[in-house]
Amino acid sequence: MRPTALQVTFCPDPDPSEPGVLVWWGPPDPAEAARRRGLPEGAPGRLRCVVPEDDRLTVTHLPVRLVPLDQGLPALTSLAVGRQSSDSLRAWRTAGLIAMGHRDGSQLDRLAELLPPAANPISRDGETVWRPGPLLRTFLRDTHRTFARPHGRPDRLREVPAAAPAEVRVSATLRPYQLEGVGWLRAIAAARTGGVLADDMGLGKTLQTIALLAGRPGDRPHLVVCPTSVVGNWARELHRFAPGLPVVRHHGTDRATGGAFPAGSVVVTSYSLLLRDITMLADQDWDVAVMDEAQQIKNHTSQTAKAARRIPAAVRLALTGTPVENRLTELWSIMDYTNPGLLGTTKAFAKRFAEPVEQRGDTGAAGRLRELVAPYLLRRLKADVATDLPAKQESIVACSLTSEQASLYRTAVSRAWDTGFGAGIERHGRILKLLTELKQICNHPAQHLKQDGPLRGRSGKLDRATEMLAEAVSEGAQSLVFTQYRVMGELLARHLAERLALPEVPFLHGGVRQPDRDVMVARFQNGDDPPPILIVSLKAGGTGLNLTAASHVLHYDRWWNPAVEDQATDRAHRIGQDKPVDVYKLVTGGTLEERIADLLERKRSIAEAITGTGEDWITRLDDAELRKLVLLSEAEVAE
Amino acid sequence: MTERHVGRGVAKFGRSWWGKSWLRTLEQLGLRYPDSRLPKARSLVTAGDVDMLHVAPGELSAWVDQPPRTFGVTVRLPVFTASRWDDVTEALGRQWRNLAELREDRLPSDVDRQLAATVGATLFPAPGELTAECPCRDRGRICLHVIAVQHGFAVCFDDDPFLLVNLRGGDRDTLLEGVRRHIAAATPPEAEPGFGPLPDSSPEEFYRAGDGLAALEQELGVLRG
Numbered sequence: 001m002r003p004t005a006l007q008v009t010f011c012p013d014p015d016p017s018e019p020g021v022l023v024w025w026g027p028p029d030p031a032e033a034a035r036r037r038g039l040p041e042g043a044p045g046r047l048r049c050v051v052p053e054d055d056r057l058t059v060t061h062l063p064v065r066l067v068p069l070d071q072g073l074p075a076l077t078s079l080a081v082g083r084q085s086s087d088s089l090r091a092w093r094t095a096g097l098i099a100m101g102h103r104d105g106s107q108l109d110r111l112a113e114l115l116p117p118a119a120n121p122i123s124r125d126g127e128t129v130w131r132p133g134p135l136l137r138t139f140l141r142d143t144h145r146t147f148a149r150p151h152g153r154p155d156r157l158r159e160v161p162a163a164a165p166a167e168v169r170v171s172a173t174l175r176p177y178q179l180e181g182v183g184w185l186r187a188i189a190a191a192r193t194g195g196v197l198a199d200d201m202g203l204g205k206t207l208q209t210i211a212l213l214a215g216r217p218g219d220r221p222h223l224v225v226c227p228t229s230v231v232g233n234w235a236r237e238l239h240r241f242a243p244g245l246p247v248v249r250h251h252g253t254d255r256a257t258g259g260a261f262p263a264g265s266v267v268v269t270s271y272s273l274l275l276r277d278i279t280m281l282a283d284q285d286w287d288v289a290v291m292d293e294a295q296q297i298k299n300h301t302s303q304t305a306k307a308a309r310r311i312p313a314a315v316r317l318a319l320t321g322t323p324v325e326n327r328l329t330e331l332w333s334i335m336d337y338t339n340p341g342l343l344g345t346t347k348a349f350a351k352r353f354a355e356p357v358e359q360r361g362d363t364g365a366a367g368r369l370r371e372l373v374a375p376y377l378l379r380r381l382k383a384d385v386a387t388d389l390p391a392k393q394e395s396i397v398a399c400s401l402t403s404e405q406a407s408l409y410r411t412a413v414s415r416a417w418d419t420g421f422g423a424g425i426e427r428h429g430r431i432l433k434l435l436t437e438l439k440q441i442c443n444h445p446a447q448h449l450k451q452d453g454p455l456r457g458r459s460g461k462l463d464r465a466t467e468m469l470a471e472a473v474s475e476g477a478q479s480l481v482f483t484q485y486r487v488m489g490e491l492l493a494r495h496l497a498e499r500l501a502l503p504e505v506p507f508l509h510g511g512v513r514q515p516d517r518d519v520m521v522a523r524f525q526n527g528d529d530p531p532p533i534l535i536v537s538l539k540a541g542g543t544g545l546n547l548t549a550a551s552h553v554l555h556y557d558r559w560w561n562p563a564v565e566d567q568a569t570d571r572a573h574r575i576g577q578d579k580p581v582d583v584y585k586l587v588t589g590g591t592l593e594e595r596i597a598d599l600l601e602r603k604r605s606i607a608e609a610i611t612g613t614g615e616d617w618i619t620r621l622d623d624a625e626l627r628k629l630v631l632l633s634e635a636e637v638a639e
Numbered sequence: 640m641t642e643r644h645v646g647r648g649v650a651k652f653g654r655s656w657w658g659k660s661w662l663r664t665l666e667q668l669g670l671r672y673p674d675s676r677l678p679k680a681r682s683l684v685t686a687g688d689v690d691m692l693h694v695a696p697g698e699l700s701a702w703v704d705q706p707p708r709t710f711g712v713t714v715r716l717p718v719f720t721a722s723r724w725d726d727v728t729e730a731l732g733r734q735w736r737n738l739a740e741l742r743e744d745r746l747p748s749d750v751d752r753q754l755a756a757t758v759g760a761t762l763f764p765a766p767g768e769l770t771a772e773c774p775c776r777d778r779g780r781i782c783l784h785v786i787a788v789q790h791g792f793a794v795c796f797d798d799d800p801f802l803l804v805n806l807r808g809g810d811r812d813t814l815l816e817g818v819r820r821h822i823a824a825a826t827p828p829e830a831e832p833g834f835g836p837l838p839d840s841s842p843e844e845f846y847r848a849g850d851g852l853a854a855l856e857q858e859l860g861v862l863r864g
């Protein structure tokens with residue numbers, strides 16, 4: 001017999017110097033029950049408890065909500081109780097009133113005599129429970145300690161070592177600010193709380209997170225949730241920087257639908273699968289749970305945000321370059337996942353912070369908010385760490401393939417093989433035709449099929465590029481986007497203007513007349529209100545342009561000739577540039593794009609042997625080599 | 640603290656209990672309900688005509704724009720002496736719930752009842768404590784401009800209850816630290832872990848508390864009020 005009314009207990013921390021937490025349990029969804037009563041939802045967890053089951057008491061693991069005292073207690077004590085309230089809730093409300101009232105707390109011993117077993121069901125060892133007297137006295141001590149603290153932060157967090165950690169187990173050299181970031185993440189993890197890493201794009205949030213994961217004890221699995229378009233990228237970066245960490249892609253149709261994940265592994269999944277498989281994912285005992293591109297959970301009423309809040313984890317992290325895009329409530333929603341209850345209920349947050357700050361520009365309220373979130377939010381702007389940054393930073397960003405792209409790709413490859421390539425000049429032409437076809441499919445099915453739209457959700461690369469550019473725009477940075485194709489450039493210009501709400505996204509291509517070209521460049525470089533994004537066709541952009549206003553360069557598709565690409569990149573990174581430039585080369589995972597990128601990275605000799613400006617070297621490969629290069633690897637296909 | 644054009648566009652005055660209480664102090668200054676100047680005063684605030692509202696120990700002042708003239712209004716409230724502040728923090732430091740509310744920027748709803756019973760003073764103006772000055776020619780008991788400034792203050796006060804503490808000559812951090820110091824001076828409760836066997840109650844008894852719970856709740860309810 002499971003109770004339907006919300007039950008309450010208190011769980012002391014195994015470490016007596018740390019305060020315990022209030023626990024909501026009982027109904028199948030205790031968070032929902034708490035919310036309906038106006039109590040904070042707390043963080044999800046699982047505890048070993050003794051409860052009635054089929055007419056007898058049994059020890060079992062229960063899904064519970066864990067609520068820090070400073071959040072749960074004021075709400076609990078101000079609750080009106082009635083006939084529908086459970087006795088355990090009334091008992092702990094009474095304990096709260098005693099603890100929050102006069103200093104002596106003398107009625108506690110009387111309460112100890114009255115406590116129902118339901119108010120004290122936790123049994124860590126399965127054989128004993130806390131006796132009511134010591135439990136209530138621990139509760140009183142912890143309550144007083146909690147409220148006597150100047151700030152709401154745990155003691156351990158306040159003692160964050162300023163020095164960077166001595167040993168970081170990743171195969172990469174971390175920059176000084178990244179070492180600091182890893183130190184901060186470790187302090188958050190040691191305090192078993194959560195945090196938001198909100199560094200600007202390009203500062204290495206992924207790498208810092210991987211360094212944290214690599215240093216964890218590995219007794220439980222970790223979860224990384226990210227947009228579909230970067231699932232492959234996460235898996236690849238994990239392999240590259242922490243080869244010792246087993247990676248499980250929870251992705252695609254053959255994903256596991258039950259059972260436990262291996263301890264110490266990193267499970268990478270997408271937001272759409274988080275929603276679809278939430279029951280299974282919420283049933284695991286995670287060590288670190290990471291929400292990447294956490295803007296995805298900025299709307300607290302969305303299904304995605306609700307699902308994120310159900311994931312039980314010891315350490316909860318959110319990664320985002322833009323913790324607040326439009327409204328302060330977005331920060332509330334993200335931190336309601338990382339640090340449930342820290343910012344109070346939505347209503348209280350709106351009244352205390354959002355309205356004063358947004359409607360009345362109240363600097364006092366803004367300062368109090370900053371002080372409250374400071375221990376849990378780390379944000380470094382590019383300008384803050386500029387001295388640590390190299391002048392030019394190149395990275396390859398792997399994107400996933402949508403199922404539409406995958407089937408077009410497979411069809412194109414098998415058609416080419418059925419027809420054969422022939423020899424001589426004919427062979428050369430056929431191979432180039434296949435390459436072009438495959439590149440266009442990777443760019444966007446609409447480009448390949450010569451359609452006008454729709455554009456959203458059909459290309460992993462376009463979705464990823466849109467996210468990255470949105471982040472750059474909100475940073476106030478200017479970006480250059482290079483593509484080889486006029487058609488793709490036009491699709492990009494239209495799509496980006498619409499999705500990022502920009503008045504225009506200019507496109508500089510071979511068909512733009514010289515005077516118009518000069519105006520475009522001048523506006524981008526020195527305009528009063530310069531467009532944040534300029535799309536340039538690689539051929540037009542190759543020579544003679546000075547576009548140093550840009551601090552981000554995105555190669556939407558690849559010209560497999562490093563010399564040509566470098567020349568384009570140097571439009572932004574050239575003499576006169578005073579800020580670091582980030583160069584992103586987008587490739588679609590599992591396709592020829594990724595394999596050629598790998599080939600060029602690994603074999604500098606090939607790269608150096610390529611002369612001229614073409615991609616002809618590929619046509620000199622034999623059939624077997626070509627096949628290896630273009631065949632689709634099925635693991636990369638999105639669901 | 641100085642704010643420009645306070646309350647421009649606000650929809651409601653006195654959203655918090657303390658903001659509402661502040662508006663009731665208008666009666667102390669001589670306002671009698673109904674008064675036809677109230678809507679006029681509110682619309683001066685929402686139009687942004689209450690400007691440069693400044694809160695300092697002992698007085699709040701603001702300019703009320705009523706073209707072609709501008710009126711400099713001052714409202715005064717006596718500050719607490721250092722020893723009174725010490726008594727206040729000691730009194731508030733007797734109950735943990737005061738600290739729990741103050742650290743989240745709320746005034747405990749019975750703060751003045753607690754202080755009246757212990758210190759014999761209140762944060763909100765006692766009868767006769769509040770005075771107002773305005774250079775306008777209205778020689779009645781209270782003028783339009785004072786009503787407007789009081790409403791303007793209520794808007795800021797809603798967002799920051801510690802403005803009343805500032806007006807009494809105190810500040811948020813010192814007050815919180817004082818309350819914390821006094822409450823921590825009490826003997827810290829001791830606690831040792833202690834374990835017993837698993838319960839062996841029937842499923843019905845499992846959820847049921849002992850009979851004295853209602854009585855204890857009632858006792859605490861009385862104590863709280």
